[in-house]
Amino acid sequence: MVERKEHLSKKGLNEILDAAFSMYGNGKYRKVAKNSIKNSLVPSETIRQSS
Numbered sequence: 149m150v151e152r153k154e155h156l157s158k159k160g161l162n163e164i165l166d167a168a169f170s171m172y173g174n175g176k177y178r179k180v181a182k183n184s185i186k187n188s189l190v191p192s193e194t195i196r197q198s199s
Contacts, residue, residue: 161189 154160
């Protein structure tokens with residue numbers, strides 16, 4: 149995935165996130181929830197307006 153630079157796209161990053169959370173109890177023991185991480189990847193309206 150990294151060699152093909154798929155991790156640079158939104159889809160590739162989501163696949164990595166899904167794979168990471170599928171390990172060890174589907175993210176049960178992680179400090180940050182998957183939805184919280186996915187939401188942080190979406191640019192806010194403020195960021196879009198300033199670009």
